[in-house]
Structures are given as structure tokens and as C-alpha cells.
Amino acid sequence: MRTTLGLSWRLLRGGGRNGLLGAGLTLAAVAVSTALLLFAVAVNLAFQGRSDREAWRTPVRAAEGTATAVQAVHQDFVRDRVIVVVDVARLSEGAPAPAGMRAFPKPGEVWMSPGLAELVKRLPPGQLGDRYGKPAGILGDDALVYPGELVAVAGHDRDDPAMKATGRVIPNGSSVPPTPVRDFAGQESMNGMVYRSLAIIASVLMVVPLLVFGGAAARLTVARRDQRLAALRLVGATPAQVIAMTVAEAMLTALGGALAGLAAYAALSPLLSGIEIGGGPWFASDLWPGVLPTLGVIAAVPLLVGVSAVVGLRRVVVSPLGVAKRETPPGMRALRLVGFVAALAVVPMLSRDTSAGIIAVVIGAAFLAINLIGPWVVGIIGRVAARTARGPARLLAARRLVDDPRAAWRTVSGVALTGFVAGFIGLASPDATLFETGTADRLRLSVDAGKAQATVREAKARLREAGLDARVTLDEPGDGPGGPADRDRERLIQISVNGGVDRVDTARTALAGLVPGHVPSTLADDDRVSSYMLGDIRTGTVVVLTVSFLIAIVSAGITAASSVLDRRQTYALLRLAGTPLAILDRARRSETLIPLLVMGGGSLATGVFCALPFASGGLGSTTGVVTLAVTVALGLAGVLGASAISRPLLRSVTANPAPRPD
């Protein structure tokens, strides 16, 4: 084993400039894969972490007689931001401290998150500080969804009206009426669950092309070695030795790549943690996948590469001549098409109500199915092109597609699969017009029908005292948000404030506590969480598309370079015999462009098809169309650019005039 390792190491180093270049390409490919794989894992853990830290704000009703505290949650607003306000009151001495706090807050005490405390200091007290008073303590990070989040925990007496508040709260997401609780463990919020589901889907969209890419990278290592290994077989190395050597060499390279990927990920994670989702960025620890998952990825990547190498080498080992003699690859059967159609047949059965897990599986399957039929379709395109080709460049390209459709597919699969992602997201993204953005100057406050008139008078008095120019009106019964059921119990007070956002915040502050447990809010406020979600889906789209493009372009570049390296002798001899470099280059370009156009278009259409059950914006949605157009443009430019980069390589491998046979 030691001699095998030693020999592999020497082979790796002794492979010459081109050999090193090949190993370098593999290393780069594995590094990119590893970094992105870590990212895909971290994303899921990060959302899990947010859910865990947020759970204490979604109280679980205690069984009769076990309650130690009462907890209520509502949202308050300042400028365009949400403040999560948690009201708590102790029922018994046994009540534990809420998350992020050293002790249970005394009645009248308000604890604030660092972000809120900072904001209170910065804004005039009349706009924010007066709502809560001085902070009695600062909440720890373990109580916050993201750094800088605005959270307040207010301690109350158990008989305080805020802890008795009944009636409906304007439905703006995560408000919870006073609930008796045993502790503050809580449970995952709806919102958290939705985000985790989206994260899973996003991971699938990123990991599938990643695996395809990783496989390509692994096969690249073998392609580079098979000729030399066949030679080793010819001189009498045993199959076991050949396998051990290749695997050792491939895994050595892959391990180096995996470590480089880890370093790259560590270097990039400060940048990634700045991506705002759900209203804010991430804690640095969110994007650290943890020791075990990291070790798992670092170990799994070289293992996968090793396995892929063994599979790729089977042919060499079986027959020493197998590689030296290139044979026609076995035809790919139309069976693949059946698999593809079967995967797509399930899609129309999905709907928005299908669980995220199932959606992820189906989308993953459709996605993989594209990868399944990719080489088959490329083969067909190649045969058609070969039959119709007139010029030499076209003919060379077409013959190459027929000869090795898998290799051609590998070059474009990344971008083609990105087409799927773009098609899917482009259609499935909700449209911006679904959400309310106007009426930012009209606050609404729901109130018990019986107290409506008194509350209006009090509100007018408070606003006058705060020096605000505001109009207060009472909606007719039945206009309330709850519909007929609430008609008799609740009324809605409308407060129009003139003079801009800071006046609105002054009004909010003046009206704080007017209706216990309720705060005035605008329509835009109520949609704030939903519009975060819209923005987040856009951010997610950009992230996923960026990742798939990164994979696509790196893989296009790497496969283009490796195909030049693999064929360097033939290219060099053709050039010696006077074949213009431009023809070879044009052939290489068509060889990428033809399958790219067909498969990119095809998988884009498949993505759109898979998104149909979830479509809300419709095909006309501008976001979707823009996403699609940008994707197509970037895809073409990226792949052409990536293969253009290997042009100097082509020039250099063919410039050496000494293919030295002896």
C-alpha cells in the first residue's frame, strides 16, 4: 500500500506540465464543488438555526394546571421595520427565564435586543423610546433570528390588561394572544417552516447540478489517466495495483480540492452571511455547518471521486487494450425518454398544498431526468447535425457529439440545468403586485366595539398632545378585518397622519398601550412579513441562479480545457498538417453551442412545466420574464466565455511542434 501511494504521488508530480494542469483542473473542480456543497448544507442548517432561535416566540399552550407564565406576542413597527414584542407575566415562582435573558423580567421592565436598544438611542424618544421606556436588559443572540433584529420583551403583572387582551389581532403573521405556558421552549413558527421548505427546494436545485458536475470532475481525472494506466497494465501491473493507484491518485487530488474548497468557503462566508433574508443577515455561526457535517463533506467528496474513478476505470482494468483502442460507445436506448416522461407525468398532480418534501423529491426527479435524457438527446442532435453538416467545422463538431454525447452533455449540462432552475423560479415566483405597498400614512387599530367611542376620543387627545396633524375616524361596523363573525365585537379606528414617516412613528408611540396588546399598523405594515417573503424569494432566486451559474461556467470551462488536453496530440498533428486553428476552434464552439441551445431551451421549458402547478404570477409576470431573459443571456455568454478561455490552451498544446514519437 505504501509503495502504491508513493508511486501515485510520484505519478502525480511526474505527469509533466499537462499532467499537472489536468490535476489542477480536477482540484479546482472539486474545490468549487466542495465549497458549494458546504454552502448547500449550511443553508439548511442556518434556517434550522433561525427556526430554533425563533421557537420561543411561538408559545405552546400549557396543559391545565401546569402553566408557570403567560406569554403574548405582537408586532410593532418603526419606519419600515418590524419589532417583535413579547409580553410575559409570571404565574408562579417556577417560571423559567425566556430565551436570551438571565432572569424573568419584573413587571414594567423591558428587555431589548441590541438592535432595538441601538435604535431607541438613535431616534427621538417621541418616535420610539417612549413606547417602552429604558431597557432593563439586553437580549442574548440566542433569542434573535438574525443579528440586528428588533425584539422587545416586556414584563407585566399577571393582571395587566396586556396579558388579558382578547379579541382579534390584525392578521399580520406572527401575533399570538396571551397564552398560558409551562416554559419558553415554544415551537417552530409557520414562517420558519415555510422558509425551511424553500431552503430544501433551493438545496435540491443547487445540489443536483453539483453532483453532475462532481461526477464530471471525477471522470476527468480518469480520462487524464486511463492512457497511462493502460500502459501500466501492458507492462504487467495487476488490476488491483492499477485500481489502487488510480484511486489513490484521484482521491489525493480530490482531498486537496476538498480542503481548498473548505478554505474558499470559509473565506467567502462573511460575504454570504451578509445576504439578507427574512429582514436581516446571518450570524457568522449560522453559515458554519458544524464540525461533523464539515468532516462528512470533506470525507465524502474524495470518496465519491474515488468511487467514480473506479467505475470509470473498470474498462481499462478488464482489458489493457480497452483504452488504447477507442471503440464505439454502446448506443443509449430510448428507455431514458420513458424515465423522463414518467418523472414529468407526476408534476401535474402537485399543487401549492403538496408538502415541501414531496415537491422537492418530484422536482429533484424531474431535474435528474433531464440529466438522464441529456446525453441521449445530444446524441440525436449530433446525428442530425452530422447528416446535414456541409463545412468541416460543423462536421467535426457533429461527429464529436455523436461519438461522445456524454462528454458534450457534461460541458453544457450545468447551464442547461440552470435553465431548468430559471424556468422553474421564473414562473413559480409570486408577483410583486400581490402585496400592498401604498397607504403608508394611514394607521389602523382594532378595538372592542363597546369601547370604540371612548378610544377614539382618547386617541384624538393623545395625538393632539403629541402635536400631530391627524384625522381619526371610526369605520362602520362590518368593515373590520374579521368579517361578519367579528362584526359586533370589533371596530376599526383609522388614523391618517400627515407629514411623513417620522410623524407616523410619533403617532404610533403616542398611541402605544391605547388598546392593550394591540398596536396601530398600516396596511403595508401588515404585509411586511409577506413582502419580506417576496423579497426573500427573489434573493433566493439570485443566490440559487448564481450558484448554478458558477457551477455551469466552471464546469463548461473545465470540460472545454480537458477536452483540449485529452485530444492534444490529434490537435497538434492536425495543426502540423496545416489545419487552421480557427477551424478547430469553430468546431469546438459549435460542439458546445448546438447542444447548449437545444438542451438549454428544453430544460428551461421543463422548468416552466414543473412550476405550472405553483404558478401565481403567470407567464406574463415581469419578474419571471426578466429572470428568464437574463438567465439565457448569461448562460450563453458564460459558456462561450468559458470555452474561449481554453483557446490559449489549444494554441499552446498545438504550438509545440514536436510530437515526439520516439
Added chain:
Amino acid sequence: MAEIVLSGHGLTKSFGSAVALAGVDLAVAPGEALAIMGPSGSGKSTLLHCLAGIMKPDQGEVRLLGQRIDTMGERQRSELRRTRFGFVFQFGQLLPELPAEENVALPLMLGGASRGKAVEAARRWFGPLGLAGMESRRPGELSGGQAQRVAIARALVTKPAVVFADEPTGALDQATGHDTMRLLVEATKHNHASLIVVTHDPNVARWCDRTVEVRDGRLLVPAAAGAPLPGREPNGGPYGGPARPYAANAGPAEPYGGDRPVAGPGRGADTQDFPVVRP
């Protein structure tokens, strides 16, 4: 002195401090087959590359039909190689994904011929070279000897003035190598092209009209075109007859008298129907 197709005068070439050619004079007559021999590393390939316009010599000049080619730019030399020269290398020169006939047709297509015409012209070479039925096989499905014959067809299909071959039989066993070499010499002669072939094998060299030896970048015996080596008999092979005049380059070459292949005595199993040189 006989007419001269290709000549090199005072050729020198160094790679860094390593001297590959140290002043070589060499001339080839039309239709002449010249063997270059010598130990490994003596400068044979370098000489071939300089003569073929692949490399520029450091000093000296190379002329094709009296015209300097070593001073041309890369683009012109590339064009020249494609149109006036043919090449046969040891191996790996065929595009693995192209059927044999398209490999042969490629140089014609590069020269602007339509695909149909090019493939048709290419196919005519298969029978005479003992490759009948192999037209649509790919290089990986051919034996080493068959692949070299496809390469010979590809080198000759453009009707070149000179064919360069660098150890064309180096990767073949001896018997196959001899058959291939004989085919190369005969087919080249038949097309009135000159042949410059680098080989290690003295038996292979015997098929040629003349042999020169390279040692340390010099010719052992300076030799004039068409002149027998002093002190040696002409390489008395069966094709050592008078060289043919160089024929004008017009259209794709015709293999062995076009559609009039003449059966003759064969040497190897693969070449039983090899036609005798047209009288």
C-alpha cells in the same frame, strides 16, 4: 542534376543550448523517395519539421520549387502544408470520432471542396489501399496498419508535392510495418509526389530510392538529389527506377490510375489487390 522539388541549404536549429541541426544540405527530386535514418535524438524530426515548414530553421533556407518557404509567415506556411504537403505520423493523427472516409476527406473539405465531392474522392482510395469495406469504420475500430493506410490516403488525397512521414511504421510490428511502408512508397510514387520518410528500420529504408544518415545534426554523407550514395548501390528495391517528373497540382489526386486499378502480385495478406504502378 535532376530537377529539384524541395531543398534545404545550411539548415541549423538549436533548442536552447541543444543543437538539433548543425548545417544540413538536402534536396529531393520529383517523385523521389528519400529515407532519413539515424539514432534517436540525432535531429531527424527536426530536419523534417524544418523542411516541411513546421519550424523555422535558425539559419539556412528551404525552397519548394525554387520558392523560399522558411521566410513565410505561419498562416502561409500552414496553408502550404495543407495544400502542397502531406503528412503521415507514427500514430494519433486520425480524429477518433470521424469515420475513416471523413478523415481522408477532411483535407479536401478544408480546401473548400463540398462534402459530397470530398467523401467521394476519399472513398476511391480505400480499395487500392486494401481498405475496402472500412470506409465508415472509425479509427478505434481499425488495426494499427489499417489506420496508417487511412493516414496515407489522407496525406495523398490533396495531391501534394511532397509527403513527409515521421516513423510511420514505428508503432507497427515488422511485417505490417513493411507492408505499410511499401504501400506508402508506391502510392506516393504513383501520385508523382516526393517522399521524405524518417525511419529506424534499414529494411524499411530499402524501399526508398535513397537514404541519408543523420548524426548529431549533420548528414553523414552529403547527397545530391537523385544521386546514389557514394560507395553504395542504389537502394535496389523494385521501385528504384527513374523518378517521375513532378505533375502539376490540379484537383484531388487519383489513386493508382483512378478507376483502372490493375491487379498485380501482392506481398501481404492485406495488399493482395495492390495495383502495379501504371506503366
